[in-house]
Amino acid sequence: MSANPTSITNFDPNGLGQAGKLFGLPFEPENSQLLILPVPWEVTVSYRSGTAGGPAAILEASVQVDLFQEDIRDAWKLGLSMLPLNPALKADNDNYRLLADKYIQWLQKGSPEADHERFAAVPDIINAACRKMNDWVTEQAEKQLDQGKLVGLLGGDHSTPLGLVQALAKKHESFGILQIDAHADLRPAYEGFDLSHASIAYNFLKIPQVQRLVQVGVRDVCEQEWNLSQSDTRCQLFTDGNLKEQLYGGNTWEALCREILAALPEQVYLSIDIDGLIPQLCPHTGTPVPGGLDYQQLMFLIKMLVRSGRKLIGFDLVEVAPGSDGGEWDANVGARILYRIANLTAVSQGKLNWG
Template sequence: MEDVHKRHRTQPPVGLSPRFREALATAFDYHSRQVRKGSGVPYLSHLLAVAAMVLENGGDEDVAVAALLHDAVEDQGGEATLEVIRTRLGDRVASLVWACSDCLESPKPPWRERKEAYLQHLETASADALLITLADKIHNARTIAEDLEREGPGVWDRFRGGRSGTLWYYRSLLQRLQCRNLHPHLVRELGALVERLRRLAARVTVLGVPFDANSSHRRGPALAPGRIREALRSGSMNLTAECGLALDRNDQWADAGDLSFSGTESMVEKVQRAVDGILKLGGAVLALGGDHSITVPVVRAVAARHGPLNILHLDAHPDLYPALDGNPMSHGSPFARILEEGLARRLVQVGVRTMNEEQRKVAERFGVEVLSMDRWNGTGDLEFDGPVYLSLDVDCLDPAYAPGVSHPEPGGLSTRQVLRLVNGLRGRLVGADLVEINPERDPSGITAALGAKLFKEILARMLRRKEDP
């Protein structure tokens, strides 16, 4: 990134004249009783931040003065206010303030109409006006993002455009400003903030959990999140789900990347904290494992938000061991923990074909509904009342379809049967995980490609936001 301070050192130092003090007094007169939407922070703090950014990025005193007053005409009297500014501070300042105002009419036209007119105006606005606009929008976008992270999705209700309109406006602003090829370092900063807002607004967030330390037999599932993403980006696959939803054209989801487990914080603590942060923003989570032990902290966070869950668990194994090899957090034990903690109002397991006596006792104790492969006819939709969580262990599929797993078990589900279960699921899907692909057992990449397919269909099902498919 350009070194702004180095760039400034090449310019002769310029102080501020008493006109700037006059501008501060004028801004105080117009805005001293205003506060920022929803926060109660004095509105003058925004004007000072915009003026400071203008000065830090090469603007002269007139431009900084106009930055202090860029909202005065629009918010405080229209043409009459513009003439006061012209009289007190000069024609150039008044012209810049006018250029930064999206409407002088009273009553104002509808919000969308005003914003579209302002976007068109940016195509011919001066470099100085664009500097003020960039400083204004950067500070606004940063404030919105910080408020969302602190307070949650109710922040969108402060804005006339709501969530979708606000995102549209900031994306459109960015596109117009990129086309002007001015102030590129600030345009890049705005671009990063627009992407941050998009992620914070996502209805579904994908979270990679590359962890396999609780695997009982073979390591390798920690590599799966990266391999699934590689398969998605390969030239052999597009991002359109079978329902017709084009994920590459849909801004309702975001990929938060992978968690790192190099620090001292435990996997359980880190995953639960990360998922809780996602859910606080009002969305749902799709976790990419990793071994099946990651399901415990994900379900804990989702249940803390939604209450006890209906869980649909697709797996060759029931994963109900009280402890496997002495490890209560083994990938063979997640649903024992979930049931003991009261996180499941109903647990339905499909695809099971390895139930032993020890796990059967746990299933009977908690009333688990086990649709084992020797009894399930492979037809019929599953219906749930209330929030639903889907946990899909890829070894639920027959090894003919999914050879790249740590514990292959013949006699499993077909790809089409799994897709019918996902797309036929009736209920409000509030979270999901996709686990136990082992790339070290998948030299051809066929299981990673299957994982990418399952990822697309699960994500599309979550985005459809329907009780019924």
């Protein structure tokens, strides 16, 4: 079941991992079955920044994750690694983020006419930069998918996985998306940016192969997004408030998970915005919201998805931001989510077996 037996002969899964390698595992991209594509990008974030540092922070924190999974046999042998961080992409992010931030501050001041000429072209500039990033993600994902690899994406903000989903749409006739998120992200554009982190779900729905969009944990939604979620028959919204009301009324999380999964087709793409979880698990994320799923609720839902026989064709984990004080908690949580969903994806694809 391993990606390359010779690469793991001398590896001790109970000992120290290899520094600089994802989860300390002894794999390189060429002998891995599942690759993580890091995308350090947060140009359109509208509140707190920091998510561009997520991939590097999770890579560093990942070596502290114990590799044993009690319900998945030899999970660490999958062959899991991260592609190198792209310094040019990070540099572009930093430059365009400064420009976007100045523009957003101008909007927040009421768009003073005196600076109109200075900022008029900014949306087009930022949109072009985001399209370039998106095209790069598509290109990188297609390269790995063409080699038969599974691909997961690590953001960055929630605008980053669009290119991966577009690449998967070229490989699959139809699939559903399970989105874990505090926000609906169904705005056609936000602050003039049509590839905004606040528009990712809207942009998912532009892809003809996306058969269903099932959103779980949403608790911050504007009227425009609500109306779209109710009028588009491909959308099903499980708000955090409604889920909690049912739990408080005596329903079980297992029963609610079955209802969520019933809305999904056989092939599923998983999109996890970390702010879909309770803020205690992601205190430095860009736009935290009270409420949300706890860690085990999320893991139970995804495990049930795989147990149901559905196949995970890809995934992303986004909006993980390291603390400005150097705190590692957000990255610690993110690393554990990443390891678990990578292994569950592999089980759904028959590349690992239940224990």
